Amino acid sequence: MKLQVAIDLLTTEAALEVAGQVAEYVDIIELGTPLIKAEGLSAVTAIKNAHPDKLVFADLKTMDAGELEADIAFKAGADLVTVLGAADDSTIAGAVKAAKAHSKGIVVDLIGVADKVTRAKEVRALGAKFVEMHAGLDEQAQPGFDLNALLLAGTEARVPFSVAGGVKLATIADVQKAGADVAVAGSAIYGAADPALAAKQLRAAIN
Template sequence: MAKPLIQMALDSLDYDQTVKLAGLVAPYVDILEIGTPCIKYNGIRLVKELKARFPNKKVLVDLKTMDAGLYEAKPFFQAGGDICTVLGVSGLATIKGVIEAANAYGKEAQIDLINVPDKAGLAREAAGAGAHIMGVHTGLDAQAAGQTPFADLQAISNLGLPIKISVAGGINASTVQQVAKAGASIVVVGAAIYGAASPSAAAKEIRGLVDAL
């Protein structure tokens, strides 16, 4: 089993705090994710800043695009983003637009399956259209209601599609190995790191657990 990449969700609205946190965790993670609230608040300047400071890390821009896929994603790929997300519920035309933008720059499009009723069906369609990453995502509101991403991860993994699978939704030190063993290519960790007393120590612990697989 290939070891999954570790993605850090940067969700703060504060620009300087986001850059500082990225610096603390960068030695232990593979992908720096600019979360949706963060990118809405700070914009393309933050993409350029993180890519300049951490050129060896992938930068994911969690746009959650809902329309105008090509038009919306293109400037973020131009600015140095390596992955942009598009909502699965946006429909195949919008998804194809983000895929087209990604391919034009040699980057990746991630399809977020949050709130998609037929996740398996959409995953098959999006993979057929050339999607690079499928995002199994249990949002914050769903997490608060007690939901986890494990069943959805297993269902998408069982499809055997030629894509990477990213998993987000309350992952922490006690569950990261379980997620990896269940078929995740990318494990997304947020609050378990940025909410810790020492984010760098928490990130190092997650790194160690993944490397031990």
């Protein structure tokens, strides 16, 4: 199982600092949507230039103009780009077309999708590299949020998947047991007092 750090900071400088601290322990470096909105795709280029051996994940959460937006991100240095699972099939197919042209990948984010299992199978058939079983920050803050619903959906879908939302040292074993291909840790790493140590502990828990 790969480890992905989701960096939801708001400046390229801060993202580069965290990425530099944790790069040796992670496989994928994700630039979160707030960061890309604040700094633009130059942040993606900066991270890729600093860490050319890592997969760089641009969390665009594209909802329309899939081919165009994915193409822009791939040209900026992204290896993986997100399209929302709620988007029209044509949007996802367009993004996949751009990915194939660049030999890169599209990840379909199922945040807000009620029937994640069915949609996961549909978007995989459209060419998604993998799907992200994702609970956003707002959903995680609600009373009664439970990571197990995401894990169950991933297991039932039987397609390559990542899990994002509540992944931390206490839950990483459950994520791996569910068969996830990628564990996405955000605040558990970048919000830690020692991001490098947090990433190292998560890596060790996986291995």
